[in-house]
Amino acid sequence: MLKLPGLPAFLVLVAIASSSSARAQIFQSDAVATPLIELYTSEGCSSCPPAERWLSALKTDAGLWCKFVPVAFHVTYWDYLGWNDPFAQSGFTDRQRAYADAWNARSVYTPGFVHQGREWRPGNPVASPTTPGILTVERSAAGSGTVRFSPTSPVRQKTYTATIALLGSDVSIAVKSGENAGRSLPHDFIALHIATVALTAQPDGTFTGTFAAPPATLPSTPRRALAAWVSTTRDQTPLQATGGWLP
Numbered sequence: 060m061l062k063l064p065g066l067p068a069f070l071v072l073v074a075i076a077s078s079s080s081a082r083a084q085i086f087q088s089d090a091v092a093t094p095l096i097e098l099y100t101s102e103g104c105s106s107c108p109p110a111e112r113w114l115s116a117l118k119t120d121a122g123l124w125c126k127f128v129p130v131a132f133h134v135t136y137w138d139y140l141g142w143n144d145p146f147a148q149s150g151f152t153d154r155q156r157a158y159a160d161a162w163n164a165r166s167v168y169t170p171g172f173v174h175q176g177r178e179w180r181p182g183n184p185v186a187s188p189t190t191p192g193i194l195t196v197e198r199s200a201a202g203s204g205t206v207r208f209s210p211t212s213p214v215r216q217k218t219y220t221a222t223i224a225l226l227g228s229d230v231s232i233a234v235k236s237g238e239n240a241g242r243s244l245p246h247d248f249i250a251l252h253i254a255t256v257a258l259t260a261q262p263d264g265t266f267t268g269t270f271a272a273p274p275a276t277l278p279s280t281p282r283r284a285l286a287a288w289v290s291t292t293r294d295q296t297p298l299q300a301t302g303g304w305l306p
Contacts, residue, residue, distance in 0.1 A: 083204075086285060088194045088301040089125075090211055094185065095288045095297040096129045097173040098248075099155045102144040103137030105238035110170030113181055115247040118228070128286050128300040129248045130224055134169060142237030145278065146227075146249050157295055176296030191298040196223065196287045198305075202272030206256055208289045208299070213264035218292040221256045223270045226302075227280030248284065251277050257292070 098114050100107040117129050132151035133144050155167045162178060172179045179185070192211045198204035206221040228247040234240055252273040258266035286302035 086196045086301045094175040095300040098131045099171040101137040103237045104169045128302045140237045194299040208266045219258040224253045224286040226284040229281040
């Protein structure tokens with residue numbers, strides 16, 4: 060898909076001509092890497108609210124979606140303290156543990172930040188940006204869509220996987236038990252649902268795939284966004300990311 064001159068690289072809105080006048084959104088990165096910032100958190104962790112406030116402040120940062128893509132993964136391993144985090148999923152815990160294994164870390168913890176696949180503290184220096192290629196996601200009004208990754212230097216023997224995440228923001232939860240009992244916790248960029256897509260190599264050197272709409276049973280949130288990133292099949296480290304707010 061060609062980038063349109065004069066329009067923001069990270070988000071292009073296009074109207075699709077159809078009898079239902081449905082609208083699709085196109086999210087697109089530049090060739091230079093847009094880092095994925097991951098926060099591993101839990102409502103059962105008394106140390107997490109300051110980290111979540113930091114993440115929430117990114118809503119007004121000019122670099123949001125074009126300079127970085129934030130995602131908050133709520134983990135399950137603090138639920139035993141007496142409060143079941145309503146946004147926690149075992150798959151998110153598994154993702155954090157996979158990072159720990161890759162880093163030869165002895166354990167996982169919250170709050171835990173990951174910047175482009177590396178353990179990180181906000182404000183710490185990060186590696187110089189790379190130029191992995193352009194990631195494009197087209198999402199229909201119904202929530203399904205297509206993914207295209209155009210590597211800067213195509214390598215035929217590599218295989219890629221794309222992850223599409225539906226995010227919730229402007230959420231506030233009254234915690235009634237556990238370490239944060241009695242507190243009202245605000246949340247933003249919560250991962251509500253993720254879909255993993257194996258991308259198929261095309262003759263033109265790009266890699267493409269499709270994803271289904273998320274379940275209709277997901278928690279309702281005042282504001283939603285989409286985040287997407289691409290990795291090699293055997294390594295979950297994000298190579299490129301894109302995203303934006305949904306209507």
